[in-house]
Amino acid sequence: MSAAELMVEPAPETGAASPLMRLSGLSKAYGSVTVLSDVNLDICAGEIHAIIGENGAGKSTLMRLISGHVRPTAGTIQLGGNEVSFSKPTEAEHAGIALVHQEILLADGLTVTENLFLGREQTRNGVVDDRAMERIAAERLRELGCTASPRDLVGRLPIAQRQLVQIARALLEDHRLVIFDEPTAVLTTTEVDTLLRIVRSLRDRGVAVLYISHRLNEVEALADRITVLRDGKMIGTYEASALAQEDMARLMVGRELSMLYPPKRGTSTQPPILEIEHLSVPGYVADASLVARTGEVLGLGGMIGAGRTELFEGLLGLRPAKVAQVRVDGKAVRIRSVADGVEAGIGYLTEDRKGKGLLLRERLAPNLVLTALSRIYRKPYIERKLETGELDRAVGEYDIRVRSKRLEAGQLSGGNQQKLLLAKIMMLDPKVVIIDEPTRGIDIGNKSQIYSFIDALIRAGKACIVISSELQELVGLCDRILVMRAGSIVAEFSGEEITEEAVVLAATSGKAKAVAGGELQ
Amino acid sequence: MLKRNLLAAVALSSVLVAVPAFAQDKKVIAVSVPAATHGWTGGVVYHAQKAAEEIQAAFPNIEVVVKTSPSASAQVSALEDLTASGDLDALVILPFSSDELTGPVQSVADAGTFITVVDRGLTDPEIQDLYVAGDNIAVGSTTAKFLVDKLGGKGDVVVLRGIPTVIDDERIQGFQEGLEGSDINVLDIQYANWNSDEAFSLMQDYLAKYPHIDAVWANDDDMLLGVLEAIEQSGRTEIKYALGGNGMKEIIEKVMAGDPMTPIETPYPPSMIKTAIYMTAAQFNGQAPVRGTVKLDAPLITQENAEEYYFPDSPF
Amino acid sequence: MTDITAPPVREPLLQRINWVDIGPFVALVILAVAGVLINPDFLSATNITNVVTRSAFIAIIAVGATFVISSGGLDLSVGSMTAFVTGIMIMFMNSLVPSMGANAIIAGMALVLCVGALAGLFNGLIVTVGKIEPFIVTLGTMGIFRALITFMSDGGNIPLDRSLREPFRPVYYGNFIGFPIPILVSIVVALIGAFILYKTKFGRRCAAVGANEDVARFSGISVGRVRTLAFVIQGICVAIAAICYVPRLGAATPTTGQLWELQVITAVVIGGTALRGGKGRIWGTVAGAVILEMIANLMVLSNFISEYLVAAVQGVIIIIAMLVQRFSKQP
Structure with a gap:
């Protein structure tokens, strides 16, 4: 240039x-x-x-x-x-020189304090001084606005809290x-x-x-x-x-x-494709109901910990949940596992693509077809040719850039991993695609592509639900937005009502103005 | 040293002859042995229970309690339980290990209990009143002398030994002493852990390594079973003798049948526990308590006397 | 940095060789060469046949263990389970002799396969339904199976009925087109195992569950079912090994299969399957089993290793084999 x-x-x-x-x-x-x-x-x-x-x-x-x-x-x-x-x-x-890593590098089985002081434990009379360390930890966490307690196990904390702990660790000493x-x-x-x-x-x-x-x-x-x-x-x-x-x-x-975002499609008037009535996930979601329609991108906003991810994990039986009724395309379905969800036509892309989405040490083709094994192979045995064919198709369709098809999934960039994950779910030909944090940690070029894939699948007659913590993305991409707070869906916006301010307000304070559809509960 | 048979006969008859006294206090004999985890201990448990039944049937005034323990620490706990539940008049114990059991047995002895130790000695021989044991050195030397005799003082033999322990060492020591002065050449000695599968493998390897073998000695009958299969499979004909030791009933059967490859056997009989129990029980029927050390001989079992050593109901 | 979007490069041949895959076979060859140098008798047909035949039990069981370990489990009970199913099989066959004669062997084989599968199912269900670490579960069942065989045999042994010994004997000692039956059985078991693990949906799922349980769950795989099935396969393999084992010595004893679990796990790991789960390597496992038996054989054939140090030398060779694999991986 x-x-x-x-x-x-x-x-x-x-x-x-x-x-x-x-x-x-x-x-x-x-x-x-x-x-x-x-x-x-x-x-x-x-x-x-x-x-x-x-x-x-x-x-x-x-x-x-x-x-x-x-x-x-x-x-x-x-x-x-x-x-x-x-x-x-x-x-x-x-x-x-201190480095705050992008990846979270903490020991899940240790407490916040133990992680903060790992390798530089303070001692008194030769004995580890837990009391002093906890005091310092509490102070540092408070400065960072982290609500975790020094004694919490890091593995039990939400991702955002872990990131704050990691930052606290980097800032523990003066640099x-x-x-x-x-x-x-x-x-x-x-x-x-x-x-x-x-x-x-x-x-x-x-x-x-x-x-x-x-x-x-x-x-x-x-x-x-x-x-x-x-x-x-x-x-x-x-x-x-x-x-x-x-x-x-x-x-x-x-x-x-x-343009980063494809043009919006406008509020859909088509019949509902996915209806969830009164879904509760103990500890996370209290009595949530929602409707998704073909022809629109439904956004789900809110703070981390508001219960958005848990809502859908609960729906798919990935965590204990109770639900009055779920209908897909008007038909009542009973979903106890991801496999049931797939059968019913629901595809879910996890927010944690490295931990829950892809087998990082497995090659691309087996990753691509993992969920769809029974769909592409009618017989019990596997034919490599079939799945390499599928990979070729997916690589072209989703513009996955790979040096070699023999790479392991972990060797791809974040953006390409996300595209592979999307291709993996799309192999199931779902009616509803739920994408949790579609562009987390990926660069702007890939982001734009993912948005256009989402637009394309809507135009192909599918429904899409996007969970995102990135306000810009939510506002730029979605035709309708539900906002969750503390386990409940508290607001709904569509069309012109969708602004960053409105969503933030609904997500953070109880005084959100109920608009169009208003507060459910 | 008393001959085993004689001694057992004396003990047995003296008990049987004595008239059970009326209104006598019930005497309690506790028997503590390792649990049946392999053939020989299986035999010990069998003979201990047999002795208990026989004595209790014959003498209502004597109660024999048999406890088996799967490990040394479990045996220590078992001792504590036995002494806690009442006054023991006598304890017959086959200790798991000498070191670990010496202290606990000492404390039982301090309470005035008569102590009979079987097979494995305690580190402090002062504790026991009576010690009954087999003679491992004799197991080795009797076999060796038989081979020297039959092979005409020369030949090549291979040996399979068990698990590194005193018992194993003594048998090997006895065997080597028995060969002294002859031209018999021990080609190889390796461990096979008193396990028939490992003995099978080891024997196959011996056969591959040595083109000519005159005789094999496995210092335990479990191993001999594996050895015999390996020889049969190899089709080798130069091997004249394959001998074992311990008095396993399958091997005694072979001796009784006059098997040419295994014509003899040396006992290290698990029934020594029975002898010890009877000798201990004798004192509660008016006999003078037998004290001291009793070493059971390891006589050569041949086709002629094999019947005496054959217990078809015993698992061993 | 993982996102280098360089143009596709054709990797040089040397790098395309997967050392983890061929490592165990390289080790096998090295060991064989060393064997010949130590004692020329090593390469005699009889010795090689003996060694490979002997490794059949461990190899067969280890093929099953490859499934369990690949799916992220571990089975410490295989040794005791072998003893237990062997005992059941012999007692069952002995009881049928009066009515069925030699056909009791066929019935015994059928029964032992069922018993093995059930024993595996038992392990698997406790692990998956009870949600307990497989290490602890199988440590428990290891004790249970060992105690059951000791109980069944009164601490002595359970001999096979004499009338069955001769008809059953060829299953260990017999040959078919020049190959001992146990070798053929283990090759068939490995072939079937490789087919299941590499060429079926179940095998794919097995590796996925072991590589990352969460990914498997989120991909709609029933983790519990896959794990349980892996344990059932393990149980069936144990039963097949028992079928080959019984005719060898014609008895089950409380020491049957003692410490086999460790040999089995070692064979799997030498074979290149990671203990933490993921991709399983059936042929590596088989090579691992042969390596173990070969090391033991060489210890006896060599003249310069003290009988007291044999175990130490074996340990050192195993560790060296693993280190060679570790460092021959591509950087």
């Missing part, structure tokens, strides 16, 4: 006193594949420096180089004017440079707000912050400077004030992003 196409010129070199960290000509290659080449970057104390780019642009590699997880093949890292070379993460940590790798991917609006506040306060204390995110609105709100990566190359560093979100997107993608 030529410089003329860029709407924004790179910011001039800041003449400020020596930066905290300077990267010069930093490159990383695995064998013949270069994943990052010639990155030159200054990071100053007291600034929030955002790194943006599509998945595969090299952001995570850059973070891992800085934090000592991998070593560069060329180039240098200077810290406080001295060249450093970390051979392992703990060395970087000792030098004052000079804190790297956040997609920290908000699993957080809801209020939690994101708390996090942004924390990031700002770190900056104000003089800490350098590297912030990686897909969420351009966060970057816009937070960053002082922005560095854009694309295809392993550095496109440039810009003053944040000079970039609007559209500019960022354009720089990242390198092409016009005509």
Whole structure:
């Protein structure tokens, strides 16, 4: 791309006193594949420096180089004017660099406190001092707005809380440079707000912050400077004030992003395809009823923990639930398991595609056909040809980009995994597709594709329910939105009523204005 | 050393002759043995129960309680239970292991109970009043002497041994002592854990390794069963003798039938527990208590005397 | 970083070889070469035949264990279960001799397959319906089966009726087109096992359940049913092994199958199946069983290893075999 196409010129070199960290000509290659080449970057104390780019642009590699997880093949890292070379993460940590991982890396079987202090337990007289550690943990959690108790088992916490615990762990000690790798991917609006506040306060204390995110609105709100990566190359560093979100997107993608969301279809007037009456999941959902119709995308909003995921897991017998009646296409059905759901025409994409959606160490074709085994094979035995044929079809249809069909699912990027998961569910030819967090942790190009797939399946006569914690997505994609709060469906919006403000209000406060369909209960 | 048969006869007759006294206190003899987990202990349990039945039938004033325990610690607990439930007049015990049971038996003895120890000794021999045991060294040496005699003082033999324990060591020691002075060559000695399957495998390997074998000795009859199958399968004809030891009834049957490959047997009979119980019981019928050490001999069982060692109802 | 969208590259041949798949066979060959160097008799037809025949029991049971382990379970009871079903089989056949004669063997085989399947079902149902760790469940049933055989035999042994020994004997000692029957049986069992595990929907589901139970559940797979069936397959394999075992020594004893569970698990793991579940490797398992028996054979055939150290040398060889596999994986 030529410089003329860029709407924004790179910011001039800041003449400020020596930066905290300077990267010069930093490159990383695995064998013949270069994943990052010639990155030159200054990071100053007291600034929030955002790194943006599509998945595969090299952001995570850059973070891992800085934090000592991998070593560069060329180039240098200077810290406080001295060249450093970390051979392992703990060395970087000792030098004052903390990394908040994108993936949650906590021990499920330990308590919050034990996780926070894992490997750096405080002792008194040679004995682990639980009391002191719990006190500190409680304080840190409070600062982060995390409601978990220090004694809770991490495995029992919702994902968002775990992410906060992970952040608390990274911030337990004072660091000079804190790297956040997609920290908000699993957080809801209020939690994101708390996090942004924390990031700002770190900056104000003089800490350098590297912030990686897909969420351009966060970057816009937070960053002082922005560095854009694309295809392993550095496109440039810009003053944040000079970039609007559209500019960022354009720089990242390198092409016009005509429209992220397909045009809406309008409120459907077709007969209901899925009707759920009085569904309760003990501890999560109290007496929820909903109706989905063909021809529309029904959104389900609310905070994490409001019971959205649990509602559908309960519907499919994945957790204990009680329901008065479920009808698909007007016919009453009894669903006790996912298999029953499939039989009835309900397909469900889990929010946790790595933990519950795909077998990461299995190849693509077996993953694709796993749920549909009985559908594609009438006989008890398997014919490889049949499923590789299915894979070829799915790869084309859903634009799954793979180097080789022999890859394992875990070797795909998040976006391609999500497409594979979508293809896996679509193999069942469901009448209703329920997609939980359709674009969590995937880049903007893939997002846009997923939205168009959703649009296409609606146009093909199916119904789609989208659960999302991303307000923008919910508002941009859905024709009708139900909002859940504390286990109940509290509001419904459609058409012009759908705005981010309305949904947030309904999701967070009891005083939501009941609109069109109003509060059920 | 008393001959086993003689001794058993003496003990038995003395008990039977004595007239049961009226209104005498009921005497309690506790018998603690390992649970039946393999052939030999199975035999011990059988003979202990047999002895208990016989004595109780003959003498209403004597009660014999038999307790089996699957492990050393369980045996310790069993001892505690036995002593807790009332005054014991005598305890006959076949200890699981010498070290672990010495203390607990000591405390039983301190209460004035008559202690008879069978087979495995305690670490402190002062505790016991009576010690009845088989002679493992004799098991080995009797077999060895038979082979020296029959092979004419020369030949190649292979040996299968059991589990590394004192019993196993003593049998091997006795065997080697028995061969001393002859030209019999021990080609190989390996462990087969007193297990017929492992003995089968080991014997197959011996046969592959050594082109000529004159005789095989498995120091336990369970192993001998595997050895015999392996020899039969190999079709090898030069092997003259395959001998065992312990007095398993299947092997005694072979001896009685005059099997040419297994013409003899050396006993280490589980019935020693019965002898010990009878000797202990004798004192409650007016006999003077027998004290000291009684080593049961390991005589050669041949076709002529095999009948005496044959207990068709015993599991062993 | 997992999302490198490089152009498709044809992997070099050396990298396309799956070392986990062929590792056990490489180890087998290395061991055989070492064997010949130690003692030329090792390669004699009789010795090789003996060793492979002996490994049949472990191999057959381990094929079943591959299913259980692949589905994320573990069965510690196989050794005692072998002893138990063997005992049942012999007692049943002995009782039929007066009425059926040698046909009692056929009836015994049919019965033992049912008993094995039921014993496996018992394990499986406690694991899946009772939702208890398979380790604990099968530790419990291990004790139960062992106690039952001890009880049934009064601690002694349960001999096969003399009239049945000769007609039954060929099942272990016999040959068919030059191959000992137990070897043929284990090859057939492995063939069927491989077919089920690799070529059927059940096999696919089995691996899915072991790789990630949640993914399996969310994919509409009945996790409990798959796991239970894996235990039933294990039970049937135990019964098949028992059928080959009985004619060998013609008796069941309380020491029958002692510690076989450990040999079976070792064979499966040497074969390349991960103990935590996921993809099972039937042929690797069979190779693993032969490796174990071969090591034991070499210990006896070698002249330089003290009888006291045999177990230690075996342990070292197994660990080396696993390390070689571990490090020969692609980086």
